[in-house]
Amino acid sequence: QVQLVESGGGLVQPGGSLRLSCAASGSIFGNYVMAWFRRVQGAEREFVAGIIWNSGRTDYADSVKGRFTISRDASKNTVALQMNSLKPEDTAVYYCAVNRRGSFEYTPSTRALWEFWGQGTQVTVSS
Numbered sequence: 001q002v003q004l005v006e007s008g009g010g011l012v013q014p015g016g017s018l019r020l021s022c023a024a025s026g027s028i029f030g031n032y033v034m035a036w037f038r039r040v041q042g043a044e045r046e047f048v049a050g051i052i053w054n055s056g057r058t059d060y061a062d063s064v065k066g067r068f069t070i071s072r073d074a075s076k077n078t079v080a081l082q083m084n085s086l087k088p089e090d091t092a093v094y095y096c097a098v099n100r101r102g103s104f105e106y107t108p109s110t111r112a113l114w115e116f117w118g119q120g121t122q123v124t125v126s127s
Contacts, residue, residue, distance in 0.1 A: 009121030022096030031102035
């Protein structure tokens, strides 16, 4: 079992930066993928960024490429999401999640692969 706890959300002005952190208890290793998702109220949850634990390979949603960076700290079992040049449309609840299959996919047929989720942290981008 893996438990995930997010931190670092808050209110920031457009153009500002925030850094989210996700701490995992339990073993994270090998081909595990740790990722960030977000959900705007009334909308479906969407993939934001992910990282494969052993290789460090990353993937990003097109909407955040060049602005967000995901990284991991294996010694602390944490993953971070550095968010720069934030826009009002980045406002959402951000969730940390893990799948053990080495895949970044998040579709109706692959949602069940994302077995572990954090409780979420609110990010609000507003002036």
